[in-house]
Amino acid sequence: MAASRTLRIGLIPGDGIGREVIPAGRRILEALPSSLGLKFSFVDLEAGFDTFKQTGVALPDRTVETLKKECDGALFGAVSSPTTATKGYSSPIVALRKKLDLYANVRPVKSVAPSPAYPEPIDLVTVRENTEDLYVKEERTYDTPDGPVAEAIKRISTRASTRIATMAGEIAARRARVRQGLGDGSGKQALVTVTHKSNVLPQTDGLFRSASFAALAQQRFKDAGVKVEEQIIDSMLYKLVLQPAYYDVIVAPNLYGDLLSDTAAALVKSLGLVPSANVGDGFAIGEPCHGSAPDIAGKGISNPIATLRSVALMLDFLDQEEAAAKIYAAVDGNLADGKLLTPDMGGKAKTDEVVEDVIRRRHCLPPLQDPTQPFSPAQPPELLQTKEYFIMADKYFLSVTAGPNYAEQTPLSINSEENTRITSDHLTANLTIRIQNFRGLDAHGQPSDSKTSPYFSRPSHQHDLYSLQFTFTPKEDINGHDLVFGNDFDHPIRDKLPPGFQQAFNIAKYWIDPGLYGDVQADEPYLYSPLLSSMNIFRVGPKDDREHEKLEEVRANNTREDVQILQEGGDADGEEWRREHKIPQDAAARKKYFLTEQHLRDVTIERGREYSNDFFNPYLDFNDFALRLPGFAVIPGITIPIISYWDGQPLRYVMKNRKTDEPLLVVVFTLVPKEQIEKGGKAVEEEKKEVEETPGGQGGDDDVD
Numbered sequence: 001m002a003a004s005r006t007l008r009i010g011l012i013p014g015d016g017i018g019r020e021v022i023p024a025g026r027r028i029l030e031a032l033p034s035s036l037g038l039k040f041s042f043v044d045l046e047a048g049f050d051t052f053k054q055t056g057v058a059l060p061d062r063t064v065e066t067l068k069k070e071c072d073g074a075l076f077g078a079v080s081s082p083t084t085a086t087k088g089y090s091s092p093i094v095a096l097r098k099k100l101d102l103y104a105n106v107r108p109v110k111s112v113a114p115s116p117a118y119p120e121p122i123d124l125v126t127v128r129e130n131t132e133d134l135y136v137k138e139e140r141t142y143d144t145p146d147g148p149v150a151e152a153i154k155r156i157s158t159r160a161s162t163r164i165a166t167m168a169g170e171i172a173a174r175r176a177r178v179r180q181g182l183g184d185g186s187g188k189q190a191l192v193t194v195t196h197k198s199n200v201l202p203q204t205d206g207l208f209r210s211a212s213f214a215a216l217a218q219q220r221f222k223d224a225g226v227k228v229e230e231q232i233i234d235s236m237l238y239k240l241v242l243q244p245a246y247y248d249v250i251v252a253p254n255l256y257g258d259l260l261s262d263t264a265a266a267l268v269k270s271l272g273l274v275p276s277a278n279v280g281d282g283f284a285i286g287e288p289c290h291g292s293a294p295d296i297a298g299k300g301i302s303n304p305i306a307t308l309r310s311v312a313l314m315l316d317f318l319d320q321e322e323a324a325a326k327i328y329a330a331v332d333g334n335l336a337d338g339k340l341l342t343p344d345m346g347g348k349a350k351t352d353e354v355v356e357d358v359i360r361r362r363h364c365l366p367p368l369q370d371p372t373q374p375f376s377p378a379q380p381p382e383l384l385q386t387k388e389y390f391i392m393a394d395k396y397f398l399s400v401t402a403g404p405n406y407a408e409q410t411p412l413s414i415n416s417e418e419n420t421r422i423t424s425d426h427l428t429a430n431l432t433i434r435i436q437n438f439r440g441l442d443a444h445g446q447p448s449d450s451k452t453s454p455y456f457s458r459p460s461h462q463h464d465l466y467s468l469q470f471t472f473t474p475k476e477d478i479n480g481h482d483l484v485f486g487n488d489f490d491h492p493i494r495d496k497l498p499p500g501f502q503q504a505f506n507i508a509k510y511w512i513d514p515g516l517y518g519d520v521q522a523d524e525p526y527l528y529s530p531l532l533s534s535m536n537i538f539r540v541g542p543k544d545d546r547e548h549e550k551l552e553e554v555r556a557n558n559t560r561e562d563v564q565i566l567q568e569g570g571d572a573d574g575e576e577w578r579r580e581h582k583i584p585q586d587a588a589a590r591k592k593y594f595l596t597e598q599h600l601r602d603v604t605i606e607r608g609r610e611y612s613n614d615f616f617n618p619y620l621d622f623n624d625f626a627l628r629l630p631g632f633a634v635i636p637g638i639t640i641p642i643i644s645y646w647d648g649q650p651l652r653y654v655m656k657n658r659k660t661d662e663p664l665l666v667v668v669f670t671l672v673p674k675e676q677i678e679k680g681g682k683a684v685e686e687e688k689k690e691v692e693e694t695p696g697g698q699g700g701d702d703d704v705d
């Protein structure tokens with residue numbers, strides 16, 4: 001938790017709806033949970049066209065001086081800059097950016113739900129240079145025989161271009177780290193797109209381009225896997241509208257950045273959702289991207305979310321990520337729920353109702369473990385050990401069993417490459433389970449020594465926390481739509497769900513597994529997805545018996561040390577089966593293909609054919625029973641310590657036939673209190689001792705030597 005601290009925040013509402021949304025920003029700060037150890041004090045400051053009309057000055061010196069001398073950060077609403085030259089008036093926000101050297105304008109744009117035009121998640125950040133370009137505002141008008149001519153200076157410096165591109169590189173690297181650590185399913189690569197018009201302006205935009213490329217060529221960005229591309233601004237806007245999901249971080253000179261962020265806002269439906277932070281060294285001003293919206297000002301219907309997210313963004317840049325995460329999550333909860341939306345989002349709610357709803361949701365996330373350092377198995381365990389839930393987890397051993405149904409269960413050896421064979425009237429199956437940092441029981445019910453598997457050191461799995469790998473051969477045909485995989489429970493869990501679960505579920509559905517369906521409120525709750533769309537790896541084996549035997553032989557000849565990393569594809573006539581069913585060769589494409597119900601229905605999982613699957617992810621940490629989900633805005637993810645809500649019932653992974661509702665394969669994870677095992681262990685030890693001490697008993701020290 002952050003040390004107890006008071007942050008002084010300057011509040012500059014400005015004009016129009018700025019006066020409606022900045023009070024919302026103040027409210028969310030005041031409502032943040034006290035457990036964060038953060039306090040806020042506020043100072044009201046003037047700027048804007050109304051101020052100009054009243055005082056003749058648009059940006060009073062007091063505002064600038066107070067921000068510089070007293071404040072840790074600030075919130076700026078919007079101003080109604082006139083569209084005709086007005087003597088003595090100059091845009092206060094443009095001036096503030098320069099006076100406080102807030103050189104970067106960072107604007108994340110992220111969708112929370114698919115739309116018909118954009119079914120794929122949009123998650124990008126525009127990073128706009130904030131101090132120069134045409135915004136130096138050095139304009140002049142002079143007379144010529146043909147009438148007045150006006151001109152403006154477009155100034156681009158190496159220094160400003162270098163630092164903005166460096167900021168873009170840093171944001172891309174940080175986002176990639178978070179994506180990797182939390183493993184979101186988007187497969188998105190860290191990418192900075194440098195945008196300019198150097199085909200026409202080779203000196204000014206040419207300098208922006210070359211300085212940006214030089215800054216982004218730094219080794220640390222290469223090490224972080226940040227790819228760099230360029231796009232001329234006109235086609236940039238075109239591509240942004242056509243394929244926004246492709247983009248990650250876009251860096252631009254001042255004016256192009258202004259155009260880019262409003263365009264990007266349209267992709268997610270409203271300017272009223274998009275935040276920004278004007279960032280300098282050690283200071284940040286949160287500012288919604290939108291203007292003073294004279295068309296709706298005074299009606300109490302402006303969307304406060306851009307401002308609430310700007311508050312979070314400001315906190316992010318003031319190193320208060322945990323507080324920021326609470327706000328992002330509460331806002332996402334409101335949007336995912338969709339019941340209280342302002343008219344720009346198609347709802348009827350008033351500004352205040354949305355604010356109240358977001359505030360109600362502010363507790364919905366438990367503390368983050370450390371959002372700047374997303375969890376990865378490589379992380380030193382000390383970091384986790386400080387957490388309360390880890391201490392709780394430490395009281396249990398994990399026991400894993402498997403079988404053809406809920407009743408017939410056999411204990412398994414985790415992280416062993418030896419398959420466990422399961423047979424029933426429905427299928428034969430082989431199962432291998434791997435768990436990173438395993439602290440559980442072996443097949444004999446004793447604490448296991450197999451803490452990890454070489455599987456987790458392979459580059460393709462180094463961020464995964466577990467893998468359920470299984471091969472099955474059905475004894476009857478099953479329709480692709482009927483074969484599902486997921487979790488279920490035999491009694492209600494609705495009272496045990498952590499706060500924010502529904503929201504986490506919605507996010508998981510959108511970002512991780514769109515095929516997910518379930519009812520966690522039911523008497524016998526369940527969460528399932530079609531197997532074909534949810535398995536990370538799906539490999540189709542042969543049907544022909546001889547081919548099968550050949551394959552078995554190859555497998556048998558593999559040395560035991562070899563970790564079996566399953567690859568997407570097919571073996572023998574399995575490849576043909578895949579082609580016949582038009583199943584894409586690539587795993588991500590196959591998962592997507594089977595989100596369409598008809599594609600599932602068109603496939604028959606054939607009797608006698610072998611199907612191999614690997615289900616793995618970095619979300620569920622069996623080590624401490626925590627669910628980790630990817631982040632919301634620029635930065636953080638969430639961790640839900642399931643163990644705090646655990647009521648002792650087992651977690652079951654089930655492959656089943658949804659038509660007959662019969663389980664085909666069931667894996668059960670149970671937490672066993674340590675004392676139970678220790679007692680059991682002692683009993684076993686004592687028994688052994690007794691045997692040893694009995695004259696004529698087997699064993700004994702002599703025999704060992």
Ligand SMILES: NC(=O)c1ccc[n+]([C@@H]2O[C@H](COP(=O)([O-])OP(=O)(O)OC[C@H]3O[C@@H](n4cnc5c(N)ncnc54)[C@H](O)[C@@H]3O)[C@@H](O)[C@H]2O)c1
Binds near residue numbers: 077294295
């Ligand atoms: N940071 C700033 O201070 C800033 C930014 C942009 C524009 N402006 C100024 O704002 C004034 C109005 O400009 P404009 O109309 O071109 O742009 P605008 O961003 O104010 O409004 C554009 C459209 O988006 C809608 N909209 C904007 N914010 C919304 C919100 N929170 N909720 C619901 N709908 C919202 C408006 O109703 C309008 O239809 C101009 O004087 C301009 O100079 C100031």
Ligand SMILES: O=C(O)CC[C@H](C(=O)O)[C@@H](O)C(=O)O
Binds near residue numbers: 091094289
């Ligand atoms: O109207 C103003 O005074 C400033 C508008 C402002 C800008 O940077 O041009 C706005 O469009 C923005 O994106 O912050």
